[in-house]
Amino acid sequence: MRNRFTWNIWLLVIGIYLGFSVWNLGFAYNIYWANLHSHTSLSDGEGMPEEAYIYARDSAQIDILALTDHTHYLTQNAYQYTMFVANQYTVPGQFVAIAGQEFGNLSAFGHFSIFEAESLCPISVYNLVYTYKWMAKHKAYSQFNHPRVGDFDYLVFSREGGKYVSTIEVVNGSGLYTPFYEDLYILALNNGWHVAPVANQDNHHKHWGDATTALGQIPLVGVWADTLTKEKILEAIGNERVYAAEIKPADDKINLRDFSIGNSVMGDFYYTTDRNVTIKLVVDALTNFDKIYLYKNGVIYDSVPSNMMGQDSITWTYSDTITNGYYFVKGIQQDGDRFWTAPIWVNFKSGPTGIEAWPNPIRLNSQIRFPEVTGAISSEMTIYTMEGNEVFKQQVDYPTSHTWDGKDENGKRLDDGIYFVVIKVKTSTETKVFKGKVALLK
Amino acid sequence: MKRIILVSIITCLAISYLQAIYYRIPYFARPAALGEATVSVLGDATGIFTNPASINNKIVSFSLTEWLLDTRAGSCVGSYNVMDYFMIGGGVTYFSYGPMRYFDDEGNPGDYFSADLWQYRISLAKQLYNRISLGIGTKILQQNIETVKETKFLADFGAIYYSKLFDVGASVHDPTEISFDVGISAKPVKDLLLLVAMNYQDKAVMQAGIEYNFKPVSFRIGFNNKRLAGGIGYQQKGFSFDYALTDYGQVGLTHQFSITLK
Numbered sequence: 001m002r003n004r005f006t007w008n009i010w011l012l013v014i015g016i017y018l019g020f021s022v023w024n025l026g027f028a029y030n031i032y033w034a035n036l037h038s039h040t041s042l043s044d045g046e047g048m049p050e051e052a053y054i055y056a057r058d059s060a061q062i063d064i065l066a067l068t069d070h071t072h073y074l075t076q077n078a079y080q081y082t083m084f085v086a087n088q089y090t091v092p093g094q095f096v097a098i099a100g101q102e103f104g105n106l107s108a109f110g111h112f113s114i115f116e117a118e119s120l121c122p123i124s125v126y127n128l129v130y131t132y133k134w135m136a137k138h139k140a141y142s143q144f145n146h147p148r149v150g151d152f153d154y155l156v157f158s159r160e161g162g163k164y165v166s167t168i169e170v171v172n173g174s175g176l177y178t179p180f181y182e183d184l185y186i187l188a189l190n191n192g193w194h195v196a197p198v199a200n201q202d203n204h205h206k207h208w209g210d211a212t213t214a215l216g217q218i219p220l221v222g223v224w225a226d227t228l229t230k231e232k233i234l235e236a237i238g239n240e241r242v243y244a245a246e247i248k249p250a251d252d253k254i255n256l257r258d259f260s261i262g263n264s265v266m267g268d269f270y271y272t273t274d275r276n277v278t279i280k281l282v283v284d285a286l287t288n289f290d291k292i293y294l295y296k297n298g299v300i301y302d303s304v305p306s307n308m309m310g311q312d313s314i315t316w317t318y319s320d321t322i323t324n325g326y327y328f329v330k331g332i333q334q335d336g337d338r339f340w341t342a343p344i345w346v347n348f349k350s351g352p353t354g355i356e357a358w359p360n361p362i363r364l365n366s367q368i369r370f371p372e373v374t375g376a377i378s379s380e381m382t383i384y385t386m387e388g389n390e391v392f393k394q395q396v397d398y399p400t401s402h403t404w405d406g407k408d409e410n411g412k413r414l415d416d417g418i419y420f421v422v423i424k425v426k427t428s429t430e431t432k433v434f435k436g437k438v439a440l441l442k
Numbered sequence: 443m444k445r446i447i448l449v450s451i452i453t454c455l456a457i458s459y460l461q462a463i464y465y466r467i468p469y470f471a472r473p474a475a476l477g478e479a480t481v482s483v484l485g486d487a488t489g490i491f492t493n494p495a496s497i498n499n500k501i502v503s504f505s506l507t508e509w510l511l512d513t514r515a516g517s518c519v520g521s522y523n524v525m526d527y528f529m530i531g532g533g534v535t536y537f538s539y540g541p542m543r544y545f546d547d548e549g550n551p552g553d554y555f556s557a558d559l560w561q562y563r564i565s566l567a568k569q570l571y572n573r574i575s576l577g578i579g580t581k582i583l584q585q586n587i588e589t590v591k592e593t594k595f596l597a598d599f600g601a602i603y604y605s606k607l608f609d610v611g612a613s614v615h616d617p618t619e620i621s622f623d624v625g626i627s628a629k630p631v632k633d634l635l636l637l638v639a640m641n642y643q644d645k646a647v648m649q650a651g652i653e654y655n656f657k658p659v660s661f662r663i664g665f666n667n668k669r670l671a672g673g674i675g676y677q678q679k680g681f682s683f684d685y686a687l688t689d690y691g692q693v694g695l696t697h698q699f700s701i702t703l704k
Binding site: 422 | 465466511545550551669690
């Protein structure tokens with residue numbers, strides 16, 4: 001009897017484990033809630049860093065808090081102290097405490113949040129170019145805070161800045177709220193920035209994580225990450241896998257479950273040689289949704305059909321013929337709370353006009369691509385040395401590409417150099433021959 | 443005499459176990475048209491690519507090679523008799539692989555990158571007893587692909603035994619892997635040259651060539667690894683022009699144009 005009971009317990013545990021596994025297969029990322037802009041008494045806020053992290057974790061019950069005290073208030077010791085406390089309060093799986101700084105001057109180019117840099121940014125608050133360079137040099141992910149028209153040199157794209165500025169506020173909970181943030185998010189995207197929208201509280205009082213806007217909403221950032229560790233969260237922020245949400249009441253979280261094209265999720269590039277794509281959106285909350293818009297290259301392109309609205313869970317697929325650019329989604333709940341997703345950037349590539357090796361130079365494995373042949377039944381690829389000697393041959397049925405790992409027929413790795421590729425594609429009526437060169441490097 | 447020949451050939455074959463391959467490409471028209479079976483041919487510095495012992499007269503030769511799939515090479519060789527004691531020859535070759543386009547794993551194109559090869563070579567040849575020529579050569583290869591530069595120092599050794607009836611030649615090339623040539627040539631009648639050779643580089647490849655002189659024009663045909671080659675030459679006093687065409691099957695045709703000043 002006891003054995004049977006033990007077996008049942010084991011089966012239950014295995015069942016739960018498998019259930020979670022299957023559930024996780026559907027959702028590659030978990031949603032963690034963050035506030036990425038807040039202050040303490042180390043600059044012009046209230047309380048100490050320990051108090052802030054404890055409040056965010058235990059009272060506001062968010063997963064991530066970034067303290068971003070003003071750089072010009074901080075001494076190097078005070079900043080190091082914040083970093084020390086942040087590391088102390090970061091517990092993988094429970095809470096991530098980020099140490100940051102708010103750099104800049106509103107009378108100059110504006111404010112940045114700079115996360116987890118090793119030191120305070122020493123650049124002049126009037127020197128935007130060197131600020132971008134400093135961020136890149138220190139590999140510190142950064143954020144456009146409460147952008148105003150004209151801030152950040154009108155958000156003109158910077159190649160150096162583009163490496164590490166990854167988020168821009170579309171909602172700021174302080175008194176600096178302006179209706180132009182969304183426009184400036186779009187301006188940044190149109191200028192070439194790869195940034196994701198965030199909704200932050202910019203706390204100056206002791207409500208780190210649950211402070212509300214004038215409309216009573218809690219601005220929060222949804223972060224898509226595998227696990228709740230500092231490394232994964234910073235990686236998600238850096239890769240623009242975040243979205244902005246206004247939350248009211250506190251348990252009415254807007255859960256963005258999916259926003260993807262193919263295998264590319266928000267924040268990613270989607271590369272394709274097929275102009276027809278399907279965009280997928282899955283989002284749920286307690287309050288029903290009123291409107292959900294799909295933006296394409298900065299303008300409203302379409303919306304979720306009205307007969308699907310008025311529900312608290314939306315699953316929408318949308319087929320489009322793409323052009324290069326980006327898509328993002330903005331949604332509004334019936335109580336007025338909004339959310340904005342990060343974009344998915346799409347890059348249409350026409351099919352190869354000749355033989356292409358992806359990658360070229362080849363180092364390990366490579367796809368050898370060739371122009372599409374309608375009705376292709378089979379193809380044969382032959383690799384030749386520079387001397388014209390055959391070293392490798394491969395046949396593929398119903399081909400779109402070949403693969404080659406830089407080895408000869410005997411599995412021996414060939415020397416670095418240039419190799420000739422001849423591909424013969426057969427259809428029922430003809431054989432097309434493509435020729436090209438590829439480079440092989442160790 | 444026999445002992446010298448035997449020692450030379452055995453030395454060549456022994457050293458061959460230390461040898462390696464590089465791009466064995468005929469940069470000059472005459473060897474190309476004769477199927478590269480010229481390891482036993484004495485007298486032309488353009489043969490130093492096959493056998494450093496081949497240098498026997500003073501020449502300067504220039505060649506343009508239109509190789510496969512938009513690759514091409516320019517080459518220059520020269521040879522000089524040093525106080526009737528030994529021959530010295532040398533050359534430089536530039537091989538352009540043509541523009542190559544960078545692609546990443548996902549097929550995103552990048553900039554074009556350059557890929558090319560420089561070869562510098564110098565050879566010494568010494569004739570003994572009016573029967574044998576011994577040669578030694580060294581070459582520096584510098585290959586540049588994208589940002590990767592690779593430099594190799596390689597060596598050649600060769601010998602040619604020549605007589606009224608026939609000539610025999612052998613050469614070994616380059617360190618680390620087995621690579622050698624052996625061959626024989628003869629003139630059964632005046633103005634007709636017959637050549638047979640074997641090149642070993644991973645596997646044995648038979649080569650053969652025929653040259654017929656109908657002065658001032660020479661007609662040539664060659665076979666190399668089942669590939670057919672052909673060409674013509676035109677000679678005036680102190681000057682010759684040569685052309686060769688080789689069929690590399692589905693990869694394409696190659697052309698060599700050479701001018702030699704004697």
